[in-house]
Amino acid sequence: MCGEWNTLVEEPMAARKTGKSPARARKRGHAAGPTSILRNVGGAESARWTTGINEFDFVLGGGVVPGSMVLVGGEPGIGKSTLLLQVAARLQARPLRSLYVSGEESALQVKLRSDRLTDGAGDVELLTETSLETIIATAAAGRYDVMFVDSIQTVYTEELEGAPGSVGQVRECAARLMRFAKDSGTAVLVVGHVTKSGGIAGPKTLEHIVDTVLYFEGEGTAEHRVLRATKNRFGSVDEIGVFRMSGEGLVAVGNPSELFLGDRSRDTSGSAVTALMEGSRPLLVEVQGLAAKSGYGTPQRVATGYDSKRLALLLAVLERRAGLSFSQMDVFLNIAGGIRMQEPAGDLAVATALASSVFDRALPTDAMFIGEVGLGGEIRPVAQVERRLAEGAKLGITRAYVATRGVPQRPVRGVTVRGTATVQELFETVFA
Ligand code: TYD
Numbered sequence: 001m002c003g004e005w006n007t008l009v010e011e012p013m014a015a016r017k018t019g020k021s022p023a024r025a026r027k028r029g030h031a032a033g034p035t036s037i038l039r040n041v042g043g044a045e046s047a048r049w050t051t052g053i054n055e056f057d058f059v060l061g062g063g064v065v066p067g068s069m070v071l072v073g074g075e076p077g078i079g080k081s082t083l084l085l086q087v088a089a090r091l092q093a094r095p096l097r098s099l100y101v102s103g104e105e106s107a108l109q110v111k112l113r114s115d116r117l118t119d120g121a122g123d124v125e126l127l128t129e130t131s132l133e134t135i136i137a138t139a140a141a142g143r144y145d146v147m148f149v150d151s152i153q154t155v156y157t158e159e160l161e162g163a164p165g166s167v168g169q170v171r172e173c174a175a176r177l178m179r180f181a182k183d184s185g186t187a188v189l190v191v192g193h194v195t196k197s198g199g200i201a202g203p204k205t206l207e208h209i210v211d212t213v214l215y216f217e218g219e220g221t222a223e224h225r226v227l228r229a230t231k232n233r234f235g236s237v238d239e240i241g242v243f244r245m246s247g248e249g250l251v252a253v254g255n256p257s258e259l260f261l262g263d264r265s266r267d268t269s270g271s272a273v274t275a276l277m278e279g280s281r282p283l284l285v286e287v288q289g290l291a292a293k294s295g296y297g298t299p300q301r302v303a304t305g306y307d308s309k310r311l312a313l314l315l316a317v318l319e320r321r322a323g324l325s326f327s328q329m330d331v332f333l334n335i336a337g338g339i340r341m342q343e344p345a346g347d348l349a350v351a352t353a354l355a356s357s358v359f360d361r362a363l364p365t366d367a368m369f370i371g372e373v374g375l376g377g378e379i380r381p382v383a384q385v386e387r388r389l390a391e392g393a394k395l396g397i398t399r400a401y402v403a404t405r406g407v408p409q410r411p412v413r414g415v416t417v418r419g420t421a422t423v424q425e426l427f428e429t430v431f432a
Pocket residue numbers: 074075076077078079080081082083117244245246247248249250251
């Protein structure tokens with residue numbers, strides 16, 4: 001499709017790749033390269049640079065790895081520049097020499113934002129530039145430890161014809177920055193914009209090139225932001241860090257569950273709590289469902305933070321297996337706090353929140369629901385249920401509904417766990 005990323009193929013790149021094929025290489029008479037026995041390879045993983053912004057360090061796997069390249073993707077306005085300037089300030093203070101390259105904002109704009117939001121960024125060196133050649137030359141001459149490039153879409157190389165931001169330019173510039181990082185040992189952190197519709201536009205092409213991909217996400221209106229690792233050569237993926245936006249910039253949130261449950265709507269129908277595993281950590285979230293009699297035309301189905309196909313499927317299951325009718329209802333589903341619920345473990349909370357709204361019966365605020373829902377309405381066990389229950393217990397959950405086969409062997413302190421076979425059976429219990 002036109003106007004979308006990843007739809008163009010750059011011919012010159014393809015040509016260069018075939019040039020490297022073994023058969024061609026032999027014909028051209030390349031010399032054989034040196035090999036080494038894996039066991040005898042020297043060196044150790046270099047120490048990481050911690051920023052002291054705990055959630056940022058955690059998502060990276062323990063801090064910034066020297067010579068690595070990190071892509072920070074996210075929608076415009078989500079807070080990428082603010083985050084990276086805060087990181088630059090911390091690294092500069094260690095002290096590590098940090099260069100912040102801005103292709104989007106003037107030096108004054110960056111300074112004004114820094115005065116407002118990023119304490120201590122005053123010593124960071126700034127370069128407003130979009131020419132890749134100049135950027136790399138500057139970074140090399142200055143022997144910086146860390147370079148920030150904001151954003152990859154504004155940078156261009158003279159060697160290619162395309163405009164800045166085109167797939168070819170973005171990819172080539174990223175590849176050259178990656179090479180620079182590896183050759184120089186400078187850590188390179190790059191901002192990449194993502195469009196709302198395209199999911200991961202532009203940066204998708206870059207994911208293969210860079211070492212680590214972090215996404216910065218959140219609802220525009222909500223005050224928190226989630227940083228998520230989707231690729232990490234130096235740590236595990238799917239780890240998240242939660243930040244709160246403030247007048248003094250981003251503040252790392254130590255206990256995200258508390259934040260997400262904090263402003264839970266109490267005693268209203270349509271609200272159910274579940275525990276998701278985000279990387280290695282459990283996270284409590286509130287699912288909000290609203291089923292309301294629709295006006296004319298096709299009833300609406302609107303899901304925020306949840307897959308709309310999955311919602312359609314659960315609605316069908318609830319109709320067929322639990323006798324609820326949504327045919328004349330608009331259905332809205334929202335995962336509170338701007339969290340994107342990708343795990344099937346949240347199905348049961350979604351189903352229960354919707355049923356709660358239909359019956360207009362509030363669920364107990366100290367209950368949570370953990371389980372996948374199958375097409376037959378059966379509740380299926382999910383992994384790591386103990387850890388989810390323990391996180392619930394910390395935040396005042398005293399009863400949990402899980403699959404019959406999902407009841408943990410050992411009791412979890414403070415939580416009464418009840419195993420249930422089907423959604424229908426569950427509804428008979430909780431809405432009795
Ligand atoms: P910005 O970092 O410029 O977003 P991006 O680089 O992803 O486009 O942030 C957008 C706006 O939000 C900017 O005007 C600053 C403001 N902001 C705050 O006031 N407090 C905060 O904690 C953050 C992260 C941003």
